[in-house]
Amino acid sequence: MRRWLIIAAAPVLALMLSAAEPPAAPDRPLPDAAQEARAQALFKNVRCVVCQHEAIADSPAGVAGDMRRLIREEIASGATDREVRDDLVRRFGDYVLFTPPMRIGTWLLWFGPFALVLLAGAVLAVAARRRPVEPAPLSDEEERRLENILENEKLRRDPDATSPHDGR
Template structure:
């Protein structure tokens, strides 16, 4: 009974695993295949997010490579292919998204943050230091009294060089 349950659990685990992607079939025309590979490097895998579809082992990346090759074979331009992928997956699918109102923060946010930090540091550096007022006669006398009584050191291990 336990053995049958273990076998059933193992079978379910094997069925849940993602199947291996279908092997890439390059285009017969070398120029078209070169175009496809150049596009693969510009398109981000939507699963891995930090890898181009050319390097990603994910099944969706294999599907995207197949889709790009099919569209190149039908005669679509690189811009049309990218536009179709952006329509499907959003601007994030491109490593270099277009500059428009929706992507301003992505393009100019780091520069704005750097300028804000620079302005803050500049303001901090220009801030005037508070001038200390000179000691009054009473404070001078008290200080002289404290200094004159320092001949007796409370710490027996203290040396003159510790002052």
């Protein structure tokens, strides 16, 4: 029985393993050391579109390897760093850069946290300036009724209540 289970599971396992992303091709550094240094600097500022929290310099994903190769090709062809970044943004959107450009569409990313802090400060300031509501004084009739209640009230000890000083 176990042998048949293993035989039946083998094709499924083989299919799962073949569906995995192939490993990235090994990086081929540029022959010019200055160009390779520019490429390495760009790698640290470009986000992997698969990992999303890693730079392509650190990502093992195949897409990150393709992006590194693309950047190296563009640098080798004479593109400036700005042109390389602009091409990446054109292909993948502003999200591909760890530091998105300052433009109207990204103002919320840049200034949203500051706006939230200012809004919270304004709410706290308004709340602190509010004065507590003072209760209205009792009328003469209410004062007399309260005195009658207090005079007529007899304090009775609750037989079920205990005190820590009772010594029980």
